[in-house]
Amino acid sequence: xxxxxxxxxxxxxxxxxxxxxxxxxxxxxxxxxxxxxxxxxxxxxxxxxxxxxxxxxxxxxxxxxxxxxxxxxxxxxxxxxxxxxxxxxxxxxxxxxxxxxxxxxxxxxxxxxxxxxxxxxxxxxxxxxxxxxxxxxxxxxxxxxxxxxxxxxxxxxxxxxxxxxxxxxxxxxxxxxxxxxxxxxxxxxxxxxxxxxxxxxxxxxxxxxxxxxxxxxxxxxxxxxxxxxxxxxxxxxxxxxxxxxxxxxxxxxxxxxxxxxxxxxxxxxxxxxxxxxxxxxxxxxxxxxxxxxxxxxxxxxxxxxxxxxxxxxxxxxxxxxxxxxxxxxxxxxxxxxxxxxxxxxxxxxxxxxxxxxxxxxxxxxxxxxxxxxxxxxxxxxxxxxxxxxxxxxxxxxxxxxxxxxxxxx
Numbered sequence: 001x002x003x004x005x006x007x008x009x010x011x012x013x014x015x016x017x018x019x020x021x022x023x024x025x026x027x028x029x030x031x032x033x034x035x036x037x038x039x040x041x042x043x044x045x046x047x048x049x050x051x052x053x054x055x056x057x058x059x060x061x062x063x064x065x066x067x068x069x070x071x072x073x074x075x076x077x078x079x080x081x082x083x084x085x086x087x088x089x090x091x092x093x094x095x096x097x098x099x100x101x102x103x104x105x106x107x108x109x110x111x112x113x114x115x116x117x118x119x120x121x122x123x124x125x126x127x128x129x130x131x132x133x134x135x136x137x138x139x140x141x142x143x144x145x146x147x148x149x150x151x152x153x154x155x156x157x158x159x160x161x162x163x164x165x166x167x168x169x170x171x172x173x174x175x176x177x178x179x180x181x182x183x184x185x186x187x188x189x190x191x192x193x194x195x196x197x198x199x200x201x202x203x204x205x206x207x208x209x210x211x212x213x214x215x216x217x218x219x220x221x222x223x224x225x226x227x228x229x230x231x232x233x234x235x236x237x238x239x240x241x242x243x244x245x246x247x248x249x250x251x252x253x254x255x256x257x258x259x260x261x262x263x264x265x266x267x268x269x270x271x272x273x274x275x276x277x278x279x280x281x282x283x284x285x286x287x288x289x290x291x292x293x294x295x296x297x298x299x300x301x302x303x304x305x306x307x308x309x310x311x312x313x314x315x316x317x318x319x320x321x322x323x324x325x326x327x328x329x330x331x332x333x334x335x336x337x338x339x340x341x342x343x344x345x346x347x348x349x350x351x352x353x354x355x356x357x358x359x360x361x362x363x364x365x366x367x368x369x370x371x372x373x374x375x376x377x378x379x380x381x382x383x384x385x386x387x388x389x390x391x392x393x394x395x396x397x398x399x400x401x402x403x404x405x406x407x408x409x
Contacts, residue, residue, distance in 0.1 A: 001392045001395035001396055002156050002158065002396065002399040002402070003019045003021055003111055003399075004107075004110070004116075005395070005396050005399035005403075006399045006402060006403065007019050007114040007115055007116055008114070014403075017153070017406055018115075018117075020116075020117045020118075020150065020152075021117070021119065022124065022139075022141060022150070023118065024121065024122065024124070025120065025121070025168045026121055027120065028118060030167040031160065031167045032100055032388075033104065034164065035100060035388065036099050037100075039094055039098040040095055040099060040103065041092045041093070041094060041383070041384060041385045041388070042085060042095065042385055043071040043075065043385040043388065043389045044091055044092055044093060044384050044385040044386060048070065051066070051070075051071060051386070054382055054384070054386045055379060055380075055381050055386070056380070056381075058355065058379035058380075062379060062381075062390050064360065064397070065390060065397050066390070068393055068400065069389075069397075071385070071389055074388075074389055074392060074393075075093060081106040081107055083096075083102065083103045083106065090384075091384075092385055093385055122141040122142075122148065123143075124139060124140070124173075125139075125141065125142060126175065126176030128152075129155075129180045129364075131368065135153065135409065136152065136153065137153075137154075137369060137370065138150075138151055139151075154405055154406055155369065155370045155371070156370075156371045156372070156373060156399070157173065157370065157372045157376065158372070158373045158376070158395065159172075159173045161187060161349025161351075161352060161375040161376060162349050163343055163345070163347065163348060163349050165344050169349075169375065171187050171349075173376065182354075182357050182364055182367070183356065183357045184352060184354065184378075185351040185352060185353075185354055185378045187350070187351040187352065188340075188343065188349070188350045189340045189341060189343045190248060190346055190347070190348045190349055190380040191348050191383050192245070192252070192340050192341050192343075192345065192346035192347065193235060193238055193241075193244060193340075193345065194238045194239055194240070194248075194251060194255075194261075194338075194339065195237045195337065196239065196335060196337060196338060197336070198237070198238070198309065199310070202306070202309050203236045203237070204236075206234050206302040206305050206306075207234065207235055208233065208235070208236075209302035210231060210232075210234075210241075211231060211232050211234060211241075211302060211306075213231070214232065214243070214269065215228065215229045215265070215269040216230070216244070216247060216263060216265055216266075217264045217265075217266070217332070218247055218250065218261070218264075220261060220263075221250055221254050226246075226247045226250060228243060228247070229243075229269055230243030230246065231243055234302055238341070239335075239337075245347065245383050249380060249382075251263070251337060252340055255337060255339065260336055260337065262334065262335070262336050262337075263334075263335050263337065264332040264333060265306070265332075265333045265335055266333075267299065267306065267331075268298065268299065268303075268330055268331070273327050273328060276323075276326075276327035276331065277323045277324050277327040278323075279296040280292075280293075280296055280297060280323040281323040284296075289320055290304065297330065299330065306333060307329060307333065347387075348380065348381075348387055349375055349380075352375070352377050352378040353372050353378060355377060355379070360401075361397060361398065361400065361402075361404070362377075362401060363398075363401060371398040371401065372398070374391045374394055374395065375391060
């Protein structure tokens with residue numbers, strides 16, 4: 001996105017700069033393609049104030065980026081590439097084809113037509129952050145054909161976070177930037193799964209099972225309670241999925257501060273405690289308790305398995321003899337998160353280059369002539385189109401500032 005905006009002059013008398021994109025991977029946009037594997041969620045159609053609130057503590061800074069490229073502007077941009085978008089039932093915005101590849105192909109074709117040059121399998125060696133006496137940055141790259149040095153008047157680093165290292169974002173840039181005095185907040189998992197101490201029986205029987213129409217509640221960090229309906233997945237080690245990701249920043253920070261994080265899961269959010277208590281108190285006759293739960297409460301499969309998790313035979317027998325307590329457990333199943341999943345498994349990364357070390361145009365204050373954009377900056381957002389929108393907007397902000405920097409030079 002930065003390359004596109006650098007190549008388009010803002011005034012007819014202005015000559016656009018030569019733009020070169022260096023990428024360590026064999027092809028462009030590998031994480032972008034991964035983001036579209038299950039349907040490219042490009043942005044979200046909710047009202048802008050609510051959209052901005054998704055960025056938490058960094059909402060004021062990200063709001064300034066969105067003034068330059070907001071959700072509707074991103075949809076309009078996709079349309080210029082021949083990609084029509086639509087709003088799904090949840091408000092998420094997708095390309096009509098649901099895939100990332102057609103958009104990326106059209107985008108790269110336009111960039112090459114505009115004169116942007118791509119250099120693949122070029123891995124930056126962490127140098128060139130300080131300009132020489134002539135204002136040039138000498139950047140070294142390792143390539144399959146040996147070392148290469150490029151001299152640039154302005155440099156944009158868009159090196160990603162540290163999740164999915166096999167796609168290129170490995171966090172190797174932390175050392176070189178720290179060495180020149182750039183503040184970097186520790187990289188941590190964002191939009192990640194969490195571990196729970198499942199019994200072997202539950203893990204083996206239900207790993208990979210979706211938990212649909214459940215309500216996650218959390219209020220252990222002194223903020224307004226998190227209380228949301230959604231879906232997640234029971235994994236061999238714990239829970240993951242969109243409902244968990246939505247709360248992951250708060251769950252992560254509580255885990256880091258307290259060593260554990262207690263949440264509750266409402267397994268039947270569309271039924272009240274009183275309804276369930278009345279239904280479960282009905283005589284079950286010769287039916288097993290599994291069938292009684294299924295017939296009276298609609299509870300079976302993974303949800304029924306979760307209901308009994310952590311209870312020995314005596315505790316389970318005591319529970320099922322008390323309909324009120326059983327109904328309460330269904331409505332507020334206690335779960336203790338014990339750890340985050342590893343950073344490389346996370347969808348995105350929290351932490352990164354501290355925004356306080358950047359100008360409003362995203363130039364590094366300790367390194368004039370060098371900008372940063374994207375996920376390597378210290379901000380985070382839940383899934384739902386918020387990540388891609390802000391990443392692309394930051395590229396436009398950096399490009400506009402680079403243009404202003406380059407004109408007098």
